[in-house]
Amino acid sequence: MESREDGREDNQMRQLACERNLLNRADGSARWSQGQSCVLAAVYGPRSTVGRKENPEQANIEVVFKPKIGFAGVEEHELEHVIRKTVEGVVLTSLHPRTGISVILQVLQNDGSVLACAINATSMALIDAGVPLKGLVAAVAIAVQESGGLILDPLLTEQKLARGMVTVAFVDAQPTEAGVPTEADTLTCTTSGLFSADQYLDSLNWGRTACSRIAAFCRVSLERYQRGSQMLA
Template sequence: MISADMKSEEGDLDEDAINNFTCELGVLSQCDGSATLCNGLTAVLAATFGPVEVRQQRELVDRSSIEVTFRGPHGVEGVEDRRVEQLVRSTLEQCVFAALHPRTAVSVVLNVLETDDLLLLSTCVNAAVLALLDSSLSMKYLPAAVTCVPVGDRVLVNPLPSERQGSSGGSVTAVYDTGSERLVACRTAGQLSAEQLTSCLREARRAAAMVRQLYRRAVAAKFSKEPRDPWAGPSRAEDMPPSWRRLGGQQAGEQSTS
């Protein structure tokens, strides 16, 4: 969790800012790219397929189409599910080099394993980006999503439920291009003053740089693994960076000591 003073233009952000994030690439074998991402109490499994050929009526002659399927933890589709799909799809359509693969489709499937509703949207966006990175699909830039909640005179970034006490109920989920720091998408909920919105966007932009570090670490962790017997089970927990141990390292540690 990142905490910053709304009265301060430049707070201090360090690597502890993404301690609530854990992720792993390549967790599925029957798809082109996959990733799991845990953000606090929210966990999402993302899988990508394609570019693949599609039927003629679904073809786009100048680019690849992006399809997003959202599957909630309870299996019941609702209006909020469609909103998540729409925002994730619009974000990916902007960042993927779709013109390189005309008359094809890229499908992204998001499976919610558990959720704290406030962080669901940002977790889905980031999980989809990680899965696309795992598939090696060409991208124009790396988008990063962050959820901010104003509490008193502070802005909390990706806060846990216990940290949101005293909040008025307002929140901002912002997606930034981590290269140019350009705002790509934004969604607000509840009542926010102009000052609160500005402060939330400012802190979200700065926190997006930390999410970019998460992407870099995830890719580095995947390609730094030594070749091993695929039936040998997970690598030892002590060989994994601290940020990833919470997701897979604990199980690995248990197996290595058994």
């Protein structure tokens, strides 16, 4: 097993942190951190739309992804597409026809796994906005090293040295009593680089297990936030 620069085991996540309801003008917001990687998500809507954006059957989803520095380029637009498809796959859009839901993502710090970080921030911001969802979304990245081994939640330096990358998101990834995740819907899976079919399947298994842990963290965070809101009421 190769040592990692931050001392983690290959299958170990970085420390997670989440704060909600940070932006007064947004209907929902969340700041999600995985180690030094941090993304702020703001959700606006569902709100009435007109013209070409109006869909009589379902809500229209828009996603804007802003890098920490500079303007959005090709990479950011690709991430916007992935996140929009993810949101469309989990939001019950048919409950809000002729409306629009906008998700604005601002990268505060990118130290790797930023797509997974952005999806997790989006999931919590949608919940904060009260948008009806099919379930709780959790995402994680897995890197395939030159040696052929896998590492979970890679740093930016680890990503740059990786042979391949897999980012996967699941809906309601819950562990069983035996600690093995139950069947969860694979909502999103993106890949880059070169790796074998076995490495890909192993990455999905690692991702499913990690996402069950992330989902558990999210539920605890939501429960703590709810208790705090009740105390302030």
